[in-house]
Amino acid sequence: MRPATRQKAHATWVQVGDGARLELHHTPWWRHVYLDFRRYRVTADAALRTIFLTQGFWASTLFRMGQAAVRRSRWALPVAVIAQKLVEIVTGISLPVQCEIGDGLYIGHYGSIIVAPQARVGHNCSLAQNVTVGIAGGGDDRGAPTIGNRVFIGAHSVIVGRITVGDDAVICAGSVVSRSVPARAVVMGNPARVVSYDGSFDYVYYDGMDVDPARRASLDRLKSLNVGPA
Numbered sequence: 001m002r003p004a005t006r007q008k009a010h011a012t013w014v015q016v017g018d019g020a021r022l023e024l025h026h027t028p029w030w031r032h033v034y035l036d037f038r039r040y041r042v043t044a045d046a047a048l049r050t051i052f053l054t055q056g057f058w059a060s061t062l063f064r065m066g067q068a069a070v071r072r073s074r075w076a077l078p079v080a081v082i083a084q085k086l087v088e089i090v091t092g093i094s095l096p097v098q099c100e101i102g103d104g105l106y107i108g109h110y111g112s113i114i115v116a117p118q119a120r121v122g123h124n125c126s127l128a129q130n131v132t133v134g135i136a137g138g139g140d141d142r143g144a145p146t147i148g149n150r151v152f153i154g155a156h157s158v159i160v161g162r163i164t165v166g167d168d169a170v171i172c173a174g175s176v177v178s179r180s181v182p183a184r185a186v187v188m189g190n191p192a193r194v195v196s197y198d199g200s201f202d203y204v205y206y207d208g209m210d211v212d213p214a215r216r217a218s219l220d221r222l223k224s225l226n227v228g229p230a
Contacts, residue, residue: 022120022122022146022147022148022149022164024100024101024102024120024122024123026071027103028068029064029065029067029068031103032064032103033060033061033064033065035103035104035207036057036060036061036064036103036104036105036106037050037051037057038104038206038207039104039105039106039124039126039205039206040054040057040106040108042205042206042207043106043108043205045108054107054108055090055091055092055093055107055110055111056091056093056106056107056108056109056110056113056127057107058087058090058091059087059091059093059095059107059113060095060101060105060107062083062084062087062095063084063087063095063097063101065083066079066080066083066084066097067080067097070097077097080097081096081097084096084097091110091111092110092111092112092113093107093111093112093113094113094114094115095113095115096115096116096117098117098118099115099116099117099118099119099120099121099144100119100120100121101115101120101121101125102121102122102123102124102125102149103123103124104123104124104125104206105121105125105127106124106125106126106127106204107126107127108126108128109128109129109155110129111129111130112129112130112131113127113129113130113131113132114131114132114133114134115133116133116134116135116144117144118135118143118144119133119134119144119145119146119147120144120145120146120147121133121147121151122147122148122149122150122151122167123149123150124149124150124204124206124209125147125149125150125151125152125153125204126151126152126153126200126203126204127153128153128154128155128156128157128173129155129156130155130156130157131153131154131155131156131157131158131159132157132158132159132160133145133147133153133159133160134158134159134160135160135161136160136161136162136178137161137162141161141162142162143161143162144160144161144162145159145160145161145162145163145164145165145177146163146164146165147159147164147165148164148165148166148167148168148169148183149167149168149214150167150168150200150204150206150215150218151165151167151168151169151170151171151200151204152169152170152171152200152203152204153171154170154171154172154173154174154175155173155174156173156174157171157172157173157174157175157176157177158175158176158177159171159177159178160177160178161178161179163177163178163179163180163181164180164181165177165180165181166180166181166182166183166184166185167183167184167214167218168183168184168199168200168201168204168215168218168219168222169181169182169183169184169185169186169187169199169200170185170186170187170198170199170200170203171187171188171192172186172187172188172189172192172195173188174188174189174190175187175188175189175190175192176189176190176191176192177191177192178191178192179191179192181194182194182197183199183218183221184197184198184199184200184218184221184222185197185199186198186199197222197225198222199218199219199222201215201219201222
């Protein structure tokens with residue numbers, strides 16, 4: 001990466017959309033489910049198809065319910081774990097109740113999706129099929145990723161380690177990510193590298209996105225920096 005581009009990328013990372021400062025508010029479980037459901041409706045998925053035929057929505061709904069039950073009573077954990085395993089068998093999607101996931105999770109495809117218990121995923125993120133958000137590293141560096149808000153993660157991607165993925169980033173299909181990703185970066189390859197700073201603005205849709213202050217600030221920041229391809 002050119003020095004000037006690297007400097008601009010660093011400015012993008014530290015000033016706006018730092019995934020390390022991800023804040024996840026805990027709303028009632030039914031509200032989480034509703035906001036997840038709306039992600040599918042905004043992308044023009046039919047309501048009945050989403051409810052009855054979309055395994056990603058089933059998995060996120062059971063995850064929300066199980067997490068709410070565990071917060072209410074620690075005795076619910078064994079039941080939640082069993083329910084999670086059943087969901088894994090049916091959908092191929094592993095969302096442990098220990099991980100943190102913000103509003104508006106979109107999983108539009110069947111299975112082979114693994115999210116580590118220590119992982120944190122922001123609001124209005126999209127996960128394609130065969131995605132792994134896993135644990136890696138050793139000692140104090142061992143841990144799972146923190147994914148920022150409005151991040152698009154493409155099919156067959158692997159994101160591992162105690163790293164952060166900034167807001168509005170895109171992880172292209174087949175990427176292997178083991179280093180932190182700046183906000184609005186588009187990364188691809190193995191190992192993944194930054195190919196542009198166009199962000200996920202054309203990939204992630206949700207209710208009120210045009211007036212969302214955080215998204216608008218991120219988009220304005222992108223335009224003002226004019227980073228361009230690496």
